[in-house]
Amino acid sequence: VINFASQLLFYETFPQNLFDFEKDLLIIDQWVDQQYPAIAKKFKYVYRVQAGESLKSLTAFAQHVEAVLDLWDQPLSRNHCVVSCGGGSVGDFSGFLASILKRGLRLVQCPTTWLSAIDSAHGGKTALNVKSVKNQVGTFYPAESVLLIKELLQQQGPERAQEGLGELIKVALTDQPSFFHELTKNPELKHEDIIWQNLERAIQAKNKIVLQDPFETKGLRKILNFGHTLGHVIEAHYQVSHGESVLQGLYFAIEWSAKCGLLPEAQSKVIFQSFEKMKLQSWLETNQFIPMKLARVQQLVMFDKKITSDAKIDFVFLADFGLAKVMPVTLPEFLSEVHRQGWAVDV
């Protein structure tokens, strides 16, 4: 039995007494280490990594494992703990490493980006990339606990907080109706304060879905892909951040849900007005995106979903606050809506 609901530990600053600093291994994003050298100073065993997709390369993985094993000058046993301190790529890498060393060491995630604090540090998915294909290998290996450290997270600046709102809004819209209203009731607050105040609820909302479908066998976990179908296409084509892409993807999915009569017009209006009040609308409009070619969208979505052109896409629509619906759409249906909303032109 694997426990998919990691213990959540909220701290103002990095905790003094949680780890065995003589024994546990800290894997830390070197950028975070530069900002907060005090964390690595506590640990005897420290492995510094450069965050980003290249860290998740399977080809480079053997060298990382050898370097980590060389670090340890004591017999490695399964009760050693890996502490991952970084964003999504560092968490994916560390989690996978911890899951296979000695067939599984203990694992604690300490996300340092809002995106990972809200989303990727939870739910137990670890992953590496094979050649350019993301997350082709991985394990289900939830962390024992996830540390949410205010001081570390607030270090990121307003742009990162804005990006984090994408995943936060995603999960709020698919959770109980009250969550989205709670999230948007004080739109004048700083984005990082909105996230910090709603962080625990967002994590629990995600975990609720994960616990119903931990190994992604029932389709339920697909709800978490809300906003991500077009989101991934935008992220890959325009090379913009994951958070911004997801927010664009949410707009797209909500607009589509309204257009096909699934989501009442009044509801989509409330959502879009909240976005405006939170100044997300204006943020998204700063980028002037040149529409993609339809063939390019098709190529990217097929690659992302690893599907053939005659396969259906499980698209996440919204029918009401708290009511996401996963429905199969054909590739032409998806492309036609992408075209209608102005993201793509013919040819």
Next chain:
Amino acid sequence: VINFASQLLFYETFPQNLFDFEKDLLIIDQWVDQQYPAIAKKFKYVYRVQAGESLKSLTAFAQHVEAVLDLWDQPLSRNHCVVSCGGGSVGDFSGFLASILKRGLRLVQCPTTWLSAIDSAHGGKTALNVKSVKNQVGTFYPAESVLLIKELLQQQGPERAQEGLGELIKVALTDQPSFFHELTKNPELKHEDIIWQNLERAIQAKNKIVLQDPFETKGLRKILNFGHTLGHVIEAHYQVSHGESVLQGLYFAIEWSAKCGLLPEAQSKVIFQSFEKMKLQSWLETNQFIPMKLARVQQLVMFDKKITSDAKIDFVFLADFGLAKVMPVTLPEFLSEVHRQGWAVDV
């Protein structure tokens, strides 16, 4: 919840209707493939490997994954099945691969050596090596089912059957008292017939232990290391087969158990007489082993157990038929017994 008791399927020849030959991936030892080309001919997707420890190298692993993914010309999903057809190294490799591709494909083991049919195909351990250190990474990933195919297994010849008896006797001695008596009651039979007749019981005896301690957290699973402490040293130093080494290790452990008064003299006599009747004694005596240096034994056992010289070894003693006892011994205690039994000399 992971099911550690794989379904056991006994067949005379390779089954015709068990797999989706258009979809499942066969990973096969190329030597087995040469003997039995009919198996690979059934499958659309076949990956041929060279058995042996080099197959388990983590450094080479990324290339294997890329080659396997290149093979598939359809979208890979988690209900694709990996069928592993080979001995221990092939099973370890295929099992690990299956456990991490898309975070876990379906897995069927089809062991082709007696050793893997009795032991390594069961219990859910997969493993790769890091540099020269065996099984440093891996997963707990039991096969859905294990195929035991008489025709394939009997292909191996008498030497391999003799080797298989080591693991079979190990598990029989630690199971119910009746098992060892059953196993040895017709010592004149061909070794392969003895194994085939007792195979299911041996597997179930192992699974019984595994199910009580699937993730090796309670120490119980250590019983399965009976005979393996000196066994691994002998295997590494004299470069003899795993089966022969384990049998030598069993002799050593039984002799030590008797010497320290744990196992009644009468019992050890019965065991050793059975070995003689099964012509194992004479087999083991064909090799004239030059005693090792004590320092060499120490080095090998420390490397194998990944321990420091002041650490204790959990040694598996036998107190009675069906009664293995894991007890901590110091390295000097172990070395002194190795010396006493003539496996090592001073300096």
